[in-house]
Amino acid sequence: MSMIYLDHASATPLSKKAKAAMEPFFADDFFNPSAPYLPAKRVREAYENAKSEIAHTIGAKANDLVMTSGATEATNLAFSVLNASTRGPDALYRPSTPARLSARGAAGPLNAPPLVLVLETEHASVLRTAENYGAGKIKVKPGSGLIDLDNLKSKITKDTVLISVAAANNELGTIQPLAEIAEIIKSERQARLKNKNPRPLYLHSDASAALGLLNINVARMKTDLLTLSSAKIYGPKGVGALYVAHGVKLKPLISGGGQERNLRSGTENVPGAIGFAAAMKETKDHLNSAAKTFENLKTIFKNSLTDELNGEIEPVFLGPKKRQLANFCPVSFPGLDAERLVYKLEEKEVYLSTGAACAASKGEKSHVLKAAGLTDKEIAGSLRISFGRLNDEAKVKTAANLIADAVKEELERLKNA
Amino acid sequence: MSMIYLDHASATPLSKKAKAAMEPFFADDFFNPSAPYLPAKRVREAYENAKSEIAHTIGAKANDLVMTSGATEATNLAFSVLNASTRGPDALYRPSTPARLSARGAAGPLNAPPLVLVLETEHASVLRTAENYGAGKIKVKPGSGLIDLDNLKSKITKDTVLISVAAANNELGTIQPLAEIAEIIKSERQARLKNKNPRPLYLHSDASAALGLLNINVARMKTDLLTLSSAKIYGPKGVGALYVAHGVKLKPLISGGGQERNLRSGTENVPGAIGFAAAMKETKDHLNSAAKTFENLKTIFKNSLTDELNGEIEPVFLGPKKRQLANFCPVSFPGLDAERLVYKLEEKEVYLSTGAACAASKGEKSHVLKAAGLTDKEIAGSLRISFGRLNDEAKVKTAANLIADAVKEELERLKNA
Numbered sequence: 001m002s003m004i005y006l007d008h009a010s011a012t013p014l015s016k017k018a019k020a021a022m023e024p025f026f027a028d029d030f031f032n033p034s035a036p037y038l039p040a041k042r043v044r045e046a047y048e049n050a051k052s053e054i055a056h057t058i059g060a061k062a063n064d065l066v067m068t069s070g071a072t073e074a075t076n077l078a079f080s081v082l083n084a085s086t087r088g089p090d091a092l093y094r095p096s097t098p099a100r101l102s103a104r105g106a107a108g109p110l111n112a113p114p115l116v117l118v119l120e121t122e123h124a125s126v127l128r129t130a131e132n133y134g135a136g137k138i139k140v141k142p143g144s145g146l147i148d149l150d151n152l153k154s155k156i157t158k159d160t161v162l163i164s165v166a167a168a169n170n171e172l173g174t175i176q177p178l179a180e181i182a183e184i185i186k187s188e189r190q191a192r193l194k195n196k197n198p199r200p201l202y203l204h205s206d207a208s209a210a211l212g213l214l215n216i217n218v219a220r221m222k223t224d225l226l227t228l229s230s231a232k233i234y235g236p237k238g239v240g241a242l243y244v245a246h247g248v249k250l251k252p253l254i255s256g257g258g259q260e261r262n263l264r265s266g267t268e269n270v271p272g273a274i275g276f277a278a279a280m281k282e283t284k285d286h287l288n289s290a291a292k293t294f295e296n297l298k299t300i301f302k303n304s305l306t307d308e309l310n311g312e313i314e315p316v317f318l319g320p321k322k323r324q325l326a327n328f329c330p331v332s333f334p335g336l337d338a339e340r341l342v343y344k345l346e347e348k349e350v351y352l353s354t355g356a357a358c359a360a361s362k363g364e365k366s367h368v369l370k371a372a373g374l375t376d377k378e379i380a381g382s383l384r385i386s387f388g389r390l391n392d393e394a395k396v397k398t399a400a401n402l403i404a405d406a407v408k409e410e411l412e413r414l415k416n417a
Numbered sequence: 418m419s420m421i422y423l424d425h426a427s428a429t430p431l432s433k434k435a436k437a438a439m440e441p442f443f444a445d446d447f448f449n450p451s452a453p454y455l456p457a458k459r460v461r462e463a464y465e466n467a468k469s470e471i472a473h474t475i476g477a478k479a480n481d482l483v484m485t486s487g488a489t490e491a492t493n494l495a496f497s498v499l500n501a502s503t504r505g506p507d508a509l510y511r512p513s514t515p516a517r518l519s520a521r522g523a524a525g526p527l528n529a530p531p532l533v534l535v536l537e538t539e540h541a542s543v544l545r546t547a548e549n550y551g552a553g554k555i556k557v558k559p560g561s562g563l564i565d566l567d568n569l570k571s572k573i574t575k576d577t578v579l580i581s582v583a584a585a586n587n588e589l590g591t592i593q594p595l596a597e598i599a600e601i602i603k604s605e606r607q608a609r610l611k612n613k614n615p616r617p618l619y620l621h622s623d624a625s626a627a628l629g630l631l632n633i634n635v636a637r638m639k640t641d642l643l644t645l646s647s648a649k650i651y652g653p654k655g656v657g658a659l660y661v662a663h664g665v666k667l668k669p670l671i672s673g674g675g676q677e678r679n680l681r682s683g684t685e686n687v688p689g690a691i692g693f694a695a696a697m698k699e700t701k702d703h704l705n706s707a708a709k710t711f712e713n714l715k716t717i718f719k720n721s722l723t724d725e726l727n728g729e730i731e732p733v734f735l736g737p738k739k740r741q742l743a744n745f746c747p748v749s750f751p752g753l754d755a756e757r758l759v760y761k762l763e764e765k766e767v768y769l770s771t772g773a774a775c776a777a778s779k780g781e782k783s784h785v786l787k788a789a790g791l792t793d794k795e796i797a798g799s800l801r802i803s804f805g806r807l808n809d810e811a812k813v814k815t816a817a818n819l820i821a822d823a824v825k826e827e828l829e830r831l832k833n834a
Contacts, residue, residue, distance in 0.1 A: 003456070011449035011457075011684070019443055026436055026653075032428035036759050037768040039420070040428075069486030069655060072673040072683035125673030125682060132672060231684060236443075238486060238655050238686030253670045255549060256489040256542030258779070265542060266489035267428070267648060269655030342453050351454040356674075 004399045006352040008327060008388025009170055009209060014275070015234035015389075021278035022236065025271040033268050034257070047270050050277035054241060057284045058207075058226065059217040066242045066250075066263045067273055071208040071229035072125040073253070074242035077264065078204045078225040079129045080251040081162055082114045114161035114199070117152070120371040121145055123170050123356065126206055127367075130164065138165070142373030144320035145174035149184065156188055158195070162202050167210035167221070171355055171368040171384055172319035173328025175214065178205055182222035202248060208232050212283050212388075213291060213325045224248050230272070234389065235279030239272035294326035297387050297396045301329055304397050308404030312411055316378060318369070332382035334375070336410050341383060344406040350399055353384050421816045423769040425744060425805025426587055426626060431692070432651035432806075438695035439653065442688040450685050451674070464687050467694035471658060474701045475624075475643065476634040483659045483667075483680045484690055488625040488646035489542040491659035494670055494681065495621045495642040496546045498579055499531045501668040531578035531616070534569070537788040538562055540587050540773065543623055544784075547581065555582070559790030561737035562591035566601065573605055575612070579619050584627035584638070588772055588785040588801055589736035590745025592631065595622055599639035619665060625649050629700050629805075630708060630742045641665050647689070651806065652696030656689035711743035714804050714813045718746055721814050725821030729828055733795060735786070749799035751792070753827050758800060761823040767816055770801050 031040035033047050051062040068074045118130040120137040139151040147165060156163075163185065168175045185203055192199060204225035207216050212233045218226055225248065230239035244250060244263075256265030283290075305315055318330040333341070338354045345352065355366040369379045383403075387396065448457035450464050468479040485491045535547040537554040556568040564582060573580075580602065585592045602620055609616060621642035624633050629650045635643055643660035647653055661667060661680075673682030700707075722732055735747040750758070755771045762769065772783040786796045800820075804813065 007449075007452060007454075010452050011447055013445070013447040014443040016444075026431040027433075028430070030428055030430040031768075032424075035424060035427050035768070035770055036756075037424075037763045037770075039768065069490070069686070070683045073486070073671050075673070076671045123673070124675070128672040128675070128682065236688070237684065238689050254490050254493045255545040256492070256540070257773075258541070258545070265545065266487045267654065269486070271653070272655050339453075346454045351448075351452070351456065353452055353454075 003349040003351060004395045004402075005390045006350065006385045006387065006399060008390070009232070009384065009386035010353060010356075011237075012232060012234045012388060013390070014236060015279055015282055017282050018235050018275040018279040022271040022275040025274055029270075033270060034259070043270055047268055047273055050273040051241075053277040054228070054273075054280050055243070057216075057280045058228070058243060059219045060243050063261070064218075064243050064245065066244060066260045067268065068240045068242055068264060069238050069269075070231065070240040071206065071227050072240075074227040074229075074240045075125045075164075075204075075206055076129050077242050077250060077253055078164075078227060078244075079116070079133060079162065080253060081202055081204075081225065081248060082116055082133050084249040084251040112159045115157060115159045116162040116164065117155055117160060118164040119147055119166065119176070121169050121172070121174070121368045122164065122166055123206060123208070126164050126166070135164075138163075140174075140371050144323070145169055145172040145368065145372040146320060146323065147176050147181065149177075149180060152181065153184055156184075156201075158192070158197050159199060160188075160201060161199055162204055162225075164204040164206070166206040166208075167214060167216060168207075168325050168328075169319075169368060170209040171366060172330055172372060173209070173325035173386075174319055175210065175323040175325060176205075177323075178203070178221040178223060186222075200248075210325065211280075213287070213294070213327055215287055218243055218245070230276035230279060233279050233283045236272050236275040239269060239276045241276070291326045294387050297391055297393065298326065298329045300393055301385070301387075301396045301400050304400030305331070305404055308401055309407060312408060315407075318372075318374070318378075318382060327387040329385045329387065330382060331385060332374070332378045333407050333410075334377040334381045335414070336381040336407065338381050338383050340410060341403070341406050344409065345402060348402045348406075350402050354382065355384055420766040420768060421812045421819075422807045423767065423802045423804065423816060425807070426649070426801065426803035427770060427773075428654075429649060429651045429805060430807070431653060432696055432699055434699050435652050435692040435696040439688040439692040442691055446687075450687060451676075460687055464685055464690055467690040468658075470694040471645070471690075471697050472660070474633075474697045475645070475660060476636045477660050480678070481635075481660055481662065483661060483677045484685065485657045485659060485681060486655050486686075487648065487657040488623065488644050489657075490670070491644040491646075491657045492542045492581075492621075492623055493546050494659050494667060495581075495644060495661075496533070496550060496579065497668040497670060498619055498621075498642065498665060499533055499550050501666040529576045532574060532576045533579040533581065534572055534577060535581040536564055536583065536593070538586050538589070538591070538785045539581065539583055540623060540625070543581050543583070552581075555580075557591075557788050561740070562586055562589040562785065562789040563737060563740065564593050564598065566594075566597060569598065570601055573601075573618075575609070575614050576616060577605075577618060578616055579621055581621040581623070583623040583625075584631060584633060584643075585624075585742050585745075586736075586785060587626040588783060589747055589789060590626070590742035590803075591736055592627065592740040592742060593622075594740075595620070595638040595640060603639075617665075619662075627742065628697075630704070630711070630744055632704055635660055635662070647693035647696060650696050650700045653689050653692040656686060656693045658693070708743045711804050714808055714810065715743065715746045717810055718802070718804075718813045718817050721817030722748070722821055725818055726824060729825060732824075735789075735791070735795075735799060744804040746802045746804065747799060748802060749791070749795045750824050750827075751794040751798045752831070753798040753824065755798050755800050757827060758820070758823050761826065762819060765819045765823075767819050771799065772801055 033044035116135040202224040206227040208229040224245040226243035228241045231237045316332040450461035533552040619641040623644040625646040641662040645658045647656035733749040
């Protein structure tokens with residue numbers, strides 16, 4: 001392919017290793033892992049091994065994982081902790097009657113609804129789900145998009161049960177200080193213990209964007225709930241997982257045959273789990289080299305682009321200088337219309353986007369860039385560029401040249417308009 | 418493979434056609450269908466075409482389908498009609514406060530909770546989900562497992578909102594008279610119109626077991642909600658769909674990017690949908706020949722087995738004589754332990770089960786056979802046999818012989834015990 005693909009944050013091709021791992025499970029070892037005969041038991045074993053491998057890469061065990069159909073389902077399941085932790089197991093579905101309500105009221109300190117806080121720059125899968133629970137928003141710092149820890153502290157109340165902060169942002173690539181957040185949560189837990197406040201407090205993190213570049217480890221990061229996505233790390237689509245720390249109670253979204261320890265029913269997607277595991281292993285094996293490769297590509301790209309533009313316009317590279325995912329290089333050309341650039345570059349087979357695919361397709365302005373304090377002009381002129389395995393030095397240089405050409409053409413057009 | 422696989426109701430191998438259709442979408446056309454550039458738009462088009470093809474085979478349109486991660490999710494989503502139709506869109510998640518409750522109480526006739534009725538022989542994905550909503554159970558007729566229509570009529574009340582009956586049962590293969598059920602529903606709707614009862618009444622059907630053998634058509638069957646499964650018709654695992662008739666309101670289980678018309682968020686599983694569509698087309702193209710093939714195999718199997726047993730024990734073929742899926746041939750050997758037969762036959766590479774995989778794996782006795790009035794002895798001695806594309810006349814004859822041998826060995830063992 002001669003195309004230059006700069007949207008790895010949006011989708012990745014299935015890796016050869018992941019594909020090869022899946023292959024036997026399509027038409028040969030196709031058995032239902034719950035069936036009683038030997039070949040089915042072997043499929044069960046392969047499935048459980050895949051879960052172990054995925055879990056192992058994040059410092060967890062197979063039993064800590066609930067396999068899902070992707071990151072969005074995993075995040076929705078994580079948020080069910082708000083139903084499970086403070087109300088009975090049936091509270092989600094059964095309409096409350098006055099009698100049941102007052103019985104709950106008698107519980108005393110848990111009478112108030114459980115609260116949730118999410119970072120204002122989270123992906124739609126977190127934000128929309130959070131809205132269903134009436135979430136409060138934590139502010140980020142202007143420019144970097146890093147969490148404002150003081151703002152977080154000021155918003156935690158005695159009824160806060162869940163805090164959700166992505167390991168890294170999916171537009172700016174901002175890497176959030178999860179360990180520091182976990183420390184704040186630890187203090188609050190200790191305070192609750194003293195005050196005899198029985199509310200639990202959990203940290204959820206969406207690691208979808210971060211998984212390919214950061215060493216994600218639940219023990220080190222001290223997250224209680226972690227969303228994993230296969231599709232963003234060259235694994236099969238339609239597969240994800242939720243890490244659930246021991247003792248955290250969830251309310252299943254999907255009930256039935258009782259698979260995944262009754263937390264997620266439905267016949268197991270065996271090829272999907274096997275492919276996800278292979279992709280995770282491959283990603284983990286190349287984590288250090290990937291970071292170096294992409295830092296290098298990013299430097300080449302930035303320098304080439306700046307040189308080519310030759311001062312006609314100063315590209316504004318977005319996000320934090322440090323603490324940015326190595327493969328993220330969002331950039332803005334204030335005053336230009338980024339959508340026009342996307343279509344111009346499409347003609348040259350350079351593929352990139354203006355933001356998260358699901359939001360951009362609806363013509364929504366990026367809530368992430370807005371929260372990070374960018375001006376309307378900067379937002380309108382911004383491109384999300386994310387490098388990946390389909391890129392090399394030559395492609396990145398060519399991309400910088402073609403983007404510079406498109407930018408200069410647009411500047412020319414505006415001058416003559 | 419020399420194995421003889423008689424458990425097609427539990428899992429099917431991915432067909433060559435489905436696999437070939439999926440192939441380009443793994444590593445080449447891997448783009449996010451919501452991304453703005455041309456190759457991504459082509460993926461969007463392929464995805465929507467796949468949905469159209471799936472919809473077309475059941476007499477519906479692409480927009481009537483919500484793609485899911487399988488039949489279980491589809492059924493869970495169908496049941497959300499109980500949250501969406503009679504309460505506000507947020508009723509599922511937001512805890513009721515006394516103020517909101519009394520506001521709802523003011524609605525008058527809709528004060529009582531919406532009710533749901535399910536057939537007592539439904540799959541766990543329906544039964545467990547129904548239990549969350551406190552469902553009533555409709556009885557089946559002894560032996561055949563056909564729905565008792567009088568019992569259904571007697572159980573419908575003014576607050577019934579959903580009736581769920583599988584197109585065909587997944588253990589007995591019993592084909593239910595959906596059109597007759599739809600007629601009963603139609604009468605009830607007319608009565609409600611007269612009585613100014615604003616409650617809607619919907620028919621949901623799980624077509625997972627039936628899809629490969631019956632001509633499923635939503636207009637003819639008059640179902641409002643229909644669960645489809647890819648994995649049971651030689652399509653990829655982890656894919657399903659819910660047909661939703663125009664005007665039926667659901668409450669999404671999974672929120673986020675707003676895919677599937679806001680009813681099911683998450684990046685689309687494009688290869689999955691493409692493979693499912695190819696499998697659906699292939700299934701539909703061979704529907705008539707499949708029915709003939711399997712009726713023939715069933716006759717051969719029954720005759721061979723009866724002959725081989727030579728009167729030492731009379732096999733009890735279960736389910737209705739007519740109105741049974743052509744590929745289902747459940748059989749009982751009263752007095753024997755079916756689990757011992759399964760393990761004996763496993764040694765001969767004959768693979769079959771004692772019931773639904775997810776239930777059998779937990780050692781649960783079949784609730785289906787119990788509801789159909791079988792004695793404990795008949796249930797303990799019953800095998801679920803389901804034919805499929807991995808079978809032919811020779812394999813089925815061999816299977817009958819090997820099963821007869823195993824049965825005779827067991828009879829011998831018991832005689833000497």
